[in-house]
Amino acid sequence: xxxxxxxxxxxxxxxxxxxxxxxxxxxxxxxxxxxxxxxxxxxxxxxxxxxxxxxxxxxxxxxxxxxxxxxxxxxxxxxxxxxxxxxxxxxxxxxxxxxxxxxxxxxxxxxxxxxxxxxxxxxxxxxxxxxxxxxxxxxxxxxxxxxxxxxxxxxxxxxxxxxxx
Numbered sequence: 493x494x495x496x497x498x499x500x501x502x503x504x505x506x507x508x509x510x511x512x513x514x515x516x517x518x519x520x521x522x523x524x525x526x527x528x529x530x531x532x533x534x535x536x537x538x539x540x541x542x543x544x545x546x547x548x549x550x551x552x553x554x555x556x557x558x559x560x561x562x563x564x565x566x567x568x569x570x571x572x573x574x575x576x577x578x579x580x581x582x583x584x585x586x587x588x589x590x591x592x593x594x595x596x597x598x599x600x601x602x603x604x605x606x607x608x609x610x611x612x613x614x615x616x617x618x619x620x621x622x623x624x625x626x627x628x629x630x631x632x633x634x635x636x637x638x639x640x641x642x643x644x645x646x647x648x649x650x651x652x653x654x655x656x657x
Contacts, residue, residue: 500559501531508552510535520571528569531556538575546581549574550609582615589619592641593626602642604631613639 498515505513514534519527535541542549553572560570573579592603605616616639617628627644630637 497560501556504555504559505533510541512536513541528571529560531570531572533572533574535574538577541574542577546577546609549577581612585612585615586619589616589641590623592616593620593623596626596641596643600643602640604640605638607632607636607638610637613637616641 498517501515502513505511505515512535516532516534518530518532520530533541540548541552543551549572552574553570556572557570571578588605592605595601596603608616613630617630620626620628620641625644626641628639628641631640632638
């Protein structure tokens with residue numbers, strides 16, 4: 493990412509009311525994000541940038557993608573993380589996926605998780621791909637689209653209950 497793009501990112505944050513935000517850019521080595529450019533933003537009041545349920549963060553990420561793609565025509569993924577929120581959220585979602593899979597295997601009943609954005613649904617799906625005895629599918633329509641974790645051999649079992657994430 494060139495210096496002028498970085499300056500535009502700083503200027504955008506300044507215009508949004510976050511002039512003291514620090515920006516660090518790196519290439520991800522994490523398996524789920526391998527090769528993606530990660531824009532780490534550090535700020536004293538991260539909850540303002542993250543917003544309820546990560547809404548502001550997703551909007552800011554969209555803006556950043558538009559800026560970077562317009563300036564550099566950069567193919568590939570770009571992720572914005574504020575004070576490590578995204579990383580912590582991925583760890584939390586992986587734990588939810590594992591706990592849900594245990595429930596499904598124990599009770600042999602499907603479990604529907606609460607609505608979540610597509611990036612978060614993908615984390616659940618990818619986390620459970622190698623878990624024997626369960627399968628996942630997305631159900632519903634936006635903004636209520638969610639993941640259902642089912643016993644692998646039970647194709648006609650209805651979702652047992654919905655769990656909030």
